[in-house]
Amino acid sequence: PTIIRREDYRPPAWFIPSIALDFQLGLDHTVVHSLLDVRRSKSAKYEEPLLLDGDGLIPTAVKVDGEAWTDWQLIDGNLQLSLPGTAHEVEITVEIDPSTNTQLMGLYASQDMLCTQCEAEGFRRITFFPDRPDILSRYSVRMEGDKKTFPVLLCNGDKVAEGEVDNGRHWAQWNDPWPKPSYLFALVAGDLVANTDSFTTRSGKPVELNIWVRDGDLPRTGHAMQALKDSMRWDEEVYGREYDLGLFNIVAVSDFNMGAMENKGLNIFNSRYILADPEVATDADFDGIEGVVAHEYFHNWSGNRVTCRDWFQLSLKEGFTVYRDQSFSADMGSAALKRIEDVRILRAAQFPEDAGPLAHPIRPESYQEISNFYTATVYNKGAEVIRMMATLLGAERFRKGTDLYFDRHDGEAATCEDFVVAMEDGGEIDLGKFRGWYRTPGTPRVSAKLSHNPQTGTAKLDLKQSLSANGAPQQPSEMVIPIKIALLDPVTGAHEGEQLVTLDQAAQSFTFEGQKDHPILSINRGFSAPIILESSRTAEELAFLSSHDDDPFARFEAMQQLMASYLVAQVTGTPADRDIILQAIGAVLADDKIDRAFLAELIQLPSEAFLGDQMIEVDPQTIHDAREKLRGKIGVQFERKFRRLYNQCEPGAFSLDAAARADRKLRNVTLGYIAASQVEDAAALAFDQYRDANNMTAMQGALGVLSHMDAEERTWALEDFFKRFKDNALVLDKWFTLQAMSQRSDTVKRVERLANHPEFTLSNPNRVRALYAGFTNNQVRFHDPSGKGYQMIADMVIELDGQNPQTAARFIPSLGRWRRFERGRSDLMRLALEKIAGAPNLSKDVSEQVSKSLA
Ligand code: B3K
Numbered sequence: 001p002t003i004i005r006r007e008d009y010r011p012p013a014w015f016i017p018s019i020a021l022d023f024q025l026g027l028d029h030t031v032v033h034s035l036l037d038v039r040r041s042k043s044a045k046y047e048e049p050l051l052l053d054g055d056g057l058i059p060t061a062v063k064v065d066g067e068a069w070t071d072w073q074l075i076d077g078n079l080q081l082s083l084p085g086t087a088h089e090v091e092i093t094v095e096i097d098p099s100t101n102t103q104l105m106g107l108y109a110s111q112d113m114l115c116t117q118c119e120a121e122g123f124r125r126i127t128f129f130p131d132r133p134d135i136l137s138r139y140s141v142r143m144e145g146d147k148k149t150f151p152v153l154l155c156n157g158d159k160v161a162e163g164e165v166d167n168g169r170h171w172a173q174w175n176d177p178w179p180k181p182s183y184l185f186a187l188v189a190g191d192l193v194a195n196t197d198s199f200t201t202r203s204g205k206p207v208e209l210n211i212w213v214r215d216g217d218l219p220r221t222g223h224a225m226q227a228l229k230d231s232m233r234w235d236e237e238v239y240g241r242e243y244d245l246g247l248f249n250i251v252a253v254s255d256f257n258m259g260a261m262e263n264k265g266l267n268i269f270n271s272r273y274i275l276a277d278p279e280v281a282t283d284a285d286f287d288g289i290e291g292v293v294a295h296e297y298f299h300n301w302s303g304n305r306v307t308c309r310d311w312f313q314l315s316l317k318e319g320f321t322v323y324r325d326q327s328f329s330a331d332m333g334s335a336a337l338k339r340i341e342d343v344r345i346l347r348a349a350q351f352p353e354d355a356g357p358l359a360h361p362i363r364p365e366s367y368q369e370i371s372n373f374y375t376a377t378v379y380n381k382g383a384e385v386i387r388m389m390a391t392l393l394g395a396e397r398f399r400k401g402t403d404l405y406f407d408r409h410d411g412e413a414a415t416c417e418d419f420v421v422a423m424e425d426g427g428e429i430d431l432g433k434f435r436g437w438y439r440t441p442g443t444p445r446v447s448a449k450l451s452h453n454p455q456t457g458t459a460k461l462d463l464k465q466s467l468s469a470n471g472a473p474q475q476p477s478e479m480v481i482p483i484k485i486a487l488l489d490p491v492t493g494a495h496e497g498e499q500l501v502t503l504d505q506a507a508q509s510f511t512f513e514g515q516k517d518h519p520i521l522s523i524n525r526g527f528s529a530p531i532i533l534e535s536s537r538t539a540e541e542l543a544f545l546s547s548h549d550d551d552p553f554a555r556f557e558a559m560q561q562l563m564a565s566y567l568v569a570q571v572t573g574t575p576a577d578r579d580i581i582l583q584a585i586g587a588v589l590a591d592d593k594i595d596r597a598f599l600a601e602l603i604q605l606p607s608e609a610f611l612g613d614q615m616i617e618v619d620p621q622t623i624h625d626a627r628e629k630l631r632g633k634i635g636v637q638f639e640r641k642f643r644r645l646y647n648q649c650e651p652g653a654f655s656l657d658a659a660a661r662a663d664r665k666l667r668n669v670t671l672g673y674i675a676a677s678q679v680e681d682a683a684a685l686a687f688d689q690y691r692d693a694n695n696m697t698a699m700q701g702a703l704g705v706l707s708h709m710d711a712e713e714r715t716w717a718l719e720d721f722f723k724r725f726k727d728n729a730l731v732l733d734k735w736f737t738l739q740a741m742s743q744r745s746d747t748v749k750r751v752e753r754l755a756n757h758p759e760f761t762l763s764n765p766n767r768v769r770a771l772y773a774g775f776t777n778n779q780v781r782f783h784d785p786s787g788k789g790y791q792m793i794a795d796m797v798i799e800l801d802g803q804n805p806q807t808a809a810r811f812i813p814s815l816g817r818w819r820r821f822e823r824g825r826s827d828l829m830r831l832a833l834e835k836i837a838g839a840p841n842l843s844k845d846v847s848e849q850v851s852k853s854l855a
């Protein structure tokens, strides 16, 4: 396989300052004519030919400076032209068939509309072009198509002219004044309607905002529109960044590989991140929409105005933009809940990646297929790395750093190093050693031990760090790790202020004076560093923190650690005290000052996957059993209290305000515990909630509880849900997911049957993820000891790879962690991977992931 390496980066030999495109659009036949203004780079060797990337294209005409040109070659699908001078006009015509583009990269048809996805390397499937992010060009685009099929014609920038031609066709001319890399090109043609609004920038410029959807979906665009306006205001206030065009368009499409795409002035979204109303969307869906709309909007500066030099720098835009959208959501709602959610995602998706065969630094050193590097590491760990810089600099200096970064690199294709240098210069700080985070894969482990000397009144914190990657043993490491701590009075829980200690050696001690009594250690507050913390704190200390810590994340974390260490002990057969957990839960349940949403977080057990990550060898069934047993015990112990809370959280008229959302959340969590207590009326209670619900959060919560049960209420509810929502694809996705996540022992069979359901299709990525990602996340059933779950995923990946390699490759990591499991499952997982590896004609996407997983 061809391996692309970061160290091999070379600046381009030719630049394309401008490009004019003409599209004659048709669902199954589109003609693309391009006119490139090409300039030889002054630093290029004179004889270097012009190399234009292409993927599946054949030129039907090539001209240079207006004359037919024959001195070209197709090499591996790319077009090479030998050109005599330093500046030319190159014209190329190609013909493509969007209706057969099942990869959903380039120009494709989604239902009856045409849309594009170009990041990372999709533009080369539309026309021949140097498809790399350090080529910035001005685009002018003429698009023409049938007026009935494509009443709406959209592209980047501003529409400068439009008109009608013969045969019922019409056209539009769009110019984008901002030079951009080809991956930000976008075009949409279809029968769409818009929710139109406006925004006035801080400097008084009006911006027209449109969210384009299919007729009928308009009433579900309000939340996305509000999120867009909130993000535009927030970026002005927090980062000083204004929008830079008179028009901002968003289009929702049903067939999309990712969440959304930040094309300049024309964001294209997976419809699940646009469409919502209380009847079809859960509170989590509403949050997802707010976060993704913000994320794509923020890319206008962190990604578009300042873009990436090459794809190894992907975290430059993605890590930073995730950090920005996380901060935005924290400001719009509860910062504490948002941080808990961010860390949950990091631990569920990124820590396993860092501990497995696909581990890579946030700035990878090499790749075969760049699509495989849109990972939780590049995105979410990337965001944690930016967050650590923000912590080390403090808010004011961090802002100076980002201002400097945007000023220095506006209009450029930059590197991660450029960002760090801007932080150093703007924040007047030396980040020399901090750069280790960009080069190093793996999650650092930090061990913390607090000792106390009553004679001198000092407390001493001993910290040690180590790292391991790709299964190698832990080695002492020297990452720069900012750790927020507080020393709590062991009786009152009071403290004299949070402190930041920065660990930058393999072992380091910090002393604190004026400590009369042995304080209780609150550490990694706010999850200030993305590490695995091993502290010597006792169960009693963790229980104390779970009711006294004033840092909400640390408080939540103490409870999680308390529960996790008990469960790990159960699984490994070591004695552990359960009563202390029950007491800790009793204490928070009795604390009437706690916000209900936070209470719901505090009392939830760590996930089965998280528990597995704490073990040397994973046995999903044993973990599941131990966890269910504890859930049952908690359910029984506090049943009356849970019922009281459940009734207190009875919803009134629907509202998205924090209190109403908190009630919905706590109601679902208490319902889960009531069901876990095995009381007779649990199914009836859940069914009533389902039947009476006026919102999807309550409905899905009830169905989630019913889905595991062996009760007729489960069948009734699932059948009813299907009938009610079979015409709404996004809601029907939930129906597939709920069943795929069921803990029932017949789940593998059921998923097999669902794959043959008339409403199931491999051509819609949302539907594929709904069923199969739901299933691979179902630890106890995906890891069925028969290995049937693994086989099913292997067969599905092989089939899907033939149509959509990008989405197929995303399922490899679930099998790729085979080395972590007990022998029986481990062998079966490896066999499934080998089956995939042996399939003919594998895509680059899947073959890279499979071969790395087996290596
Ligand atoms: N930048 C896009 C990623 C698209 C990648 C497709 N292979 C979405 C985002 O992060 O905003």
Ligand code: ZN
Pocket (backbone or CB within 6 Å): 295, 299, 317, 318, 321
């Ligand atoms: Zn992004």
